[in-house]
Amino acid sequence: MTSWQVRDEAKVKLKNPILVEGLPGIGNVGKVAVDFLIESTKAKKLATFFSYTLPHAVFVNEKNLVELPTIDAYYTRISGRDIVFLIGDVQPGDEVSCYEFCEAVLKFSKNMGCKEIITLGGIGLQAPPKTPRIYVTGTNPATIKKYMIEGVEKKIYGVVGPIIGVTGILAGLAEKEGIEAVVLLAETFGHPLYLGVKGARALILLLDKKLKLGVKIENLDKEIKELEDETLQRTRDVTQVQETSKLSKLKKIKEEVNYIG
Structure with missing residues (x-):
């Protein structure tokens, strides 16, 4: 039984929807x-x-x-097709919760009639890249091929290790639900409090080209900068809470070990 509840905020029938996931991760790209x-x-x-x-x-x-941390789905119709965006303040906090969350998202997606999902993430580097490259992987070669444009790399094997969290698990579980999945990873600086604005920009331009979103490029840098401060503050807050929780668990384990031994 899943620990995740899904509350509908709108009763709509979506047309040929595709889901795009963008939860916090490396560089928050x-x-x-x-x-x-x-x-x-x-x-x-x-x-x-x-x-x-x-x-x-x-x-x-x-x-x-006060606001509780949330994970929400939004939708918009563009050129007769619905795009569903999955966004949130946090990722699930542990492995079991991550798998359960991804299964809940896939069930939600399937009920909407979604046959394809895109997950977004970052590749952490030792220094901020001047021009971030984007790498693509997915559940099958045909899906990957759809996102191969100039500047996108598909030779990802040996470049990155495991794709951790929702970005990886959502794509990994999708195939058994009959949903195609593609993973787009942008290079960024690997520091936990760094915001990969350049990497995010590269992802936006790729999605705009493939999904015909009609993004106004002239507004892109200004609007991303406005989002940057709020995102960074929430990242700091969540990181502090999660680290405190980990320390509490370690302290409890240590006390139990000392008591037993």
Whole structure:
């Protein structure tokens, strides 16, 4: 039994939908990219995902009010097709919760009639790249081929290690549900508090070209900068909560070991 609840925020029938995931991760490239696309396409909230395994903390927003960490789905219709964006403040906190969350997302996607998903993530480098490259992998060669444009690398084997978290697991579980999946990874600096704006920009331009999103390039850099401060602050807050939780668990284990031994 899954620990995740899905609450519908809108009753709509979607047309040939495709899901694009952008949760926090390396450089937050996926989150920054999807945040921007939600704003620029004026996407509307479709559903909210909730679990008691989310971090035990709230954010204080610019109105000085508390907000629980959320993971939401938004939708927008472009050229007769619906694009569903999966965005959130956090990722599931442990391995079991991650698998359960991805299964909940895939069930949600299947019920919508979604036959393809795109997950976004970063490849952490030792220094910020001047011109981030994008690598692509996925569930089958035909799906990968659709995203092969100039500047996109498909020879990813040996370049990156395991793709950790929702970006990897969502794609990995998709095939058994009959859903095609592609993973787009942008190079970025590997520091946990670094925001990979250049990597996010590269992902946005690729998605704009392939999905015909109509992104206004002249607004891209300005709007990404506006998203940057809020994203960075929330990343710091969540990181602090998760590290505190880990330390508490380690302390408890140590006390139990000392007591037994």
